[in-house]
């Protein structure tokens with residue numbers, strides 16, 4: 001049961017890593033984002049050249065004119081590729097709580113002043129890949145180790161059935177897998 005959960009999580013994690021890799025490459029040419037305008041606030045989840053960015057800017061509509069007109073409006077769009085510090089200079093390096101190799105956490109006022117609240121969370125692709133590759137790597141190492149152990153002990157490579165009592169070269173009586181050449 002735990003093993004099934006571990007395998008499922010590893011696979012899910014691997015898929016995420018592949019998706020992030022895809023966006024990393026795509027991010028060099030185009031930046032996809034989801035935007036939500038609610039009243040005068042804007043929320044944005046998108047891709048930069050170097051990572052995934054969440055942005056919340058209070059009162060943005062008061063400055064730029066809100067397209068939502070009092071309600072909330074969702075949109076999905078693609079923009080020119082941008083770096084984490086590109087654009088309207090929303091992120092103030094000195095006021096950001098974390099600013100390390102494109103990992104940015106900024107909770108405070110925007111650098112252009114005012115009492116508006118700005119929240120920026122930018123997670124770089126290198127960190128996303130590092131995190132999502134942990135489980136698949138562990139899974140891979142375990143799989144290799146289990147394979148070596150089975151070969152060494154003379155067990156079926158597929159199901160682990162003890163083949164020592166069976167005639168050499170015969171297929172596994174349990175699952176029918178042809179025997180791996182002994183090392």
Ligand SMILES: [Zn+2]
Nearest residue numbers: 156159172175
């Ligand atoms: Zn077998």
